[in-house]
Amino acid sequence: MPKHLTIEQLHDGLPLIQQSPTDDGELKAIVIRPQTNERSQLAHCELSLEQGVHGDNWALGCWKSLPDGSPHPDVQIAIANSRAMDLIAGDPSRWALAGDNLFVDFDLSAENLSAGQQLAIGDVVVEITEIPHNGCKKFADRFGSDALKFVNSTVGKQLHLRGIYARVVTSGIVHVGDRIRKL
Template structure:
């Protein structure tokens, strides 16, 4: 079983996360969840407003839904900073355990990506939503209780260390290695 980092070890990694690019980042990994507790890493993937991250179980129903029972578009795509997950999980083969779809080398902080900000990734355009993404029991089981305290701390929430949610506004294909550009929504 991998060793979980202590709060001190996690805090030592903050300068690296803070050094993430603010305007032109990179898509480092794509992960879909075909079913509960299943993960599949992809080199490329289609994104669409109707299907979300194609192959991910979001389109089959998720924890947040609209009154008609359909999955809520504001939680279509879960994104996490690749430097944060590298610190928390270590080896890249453990990144998918976080359950996020896109791992990006980009500053996800509230001050850099407020809700409404749009990101161009490959052919797709995403818009940051206001839904909070927090560490939970599963995150603690996979990465340790200090990791949850770290991402849910006031600084962790401001930096969005656990990640952010986005909705897809323009469909298209995204590929690992794609440049991510920020534009105001």
């Protein structure tokens, strides 16, 4: 079992996270959750307005839904900072445990990205939504209670260390290695 970092060790990693590109970033990993607690890493994946990240269980039923029962489009895609996840998870092979879809080397902070900001990832366009992405019990179970405190702290929330949500604006296929830029 991997060793979980202490809150002090996590805070020591902040400078590297804060050096994430504010524009011209990179898609480092793509993960889908075909079923609860199941993960698959992909080299490329289709993103669409109707299905979000294809193959992910978001389209099958989501924790947040519209009045008609369909999944809420504002939580279609969960995006995490790869530097933050590398620090928290300890190894890229463990990133998928977080349950996010896209792992990016990009500054996700509130200062750099606000709700409504659009990002181009390769040929796909996504829009950042205002729904907060918070750490939960599963996150603590997988990465430690200090990791949960870290991502839910004041600085953690300002930097969006647990990640952000986005919705698809322009459908297409994303590939690991695609460039990310603000529109």
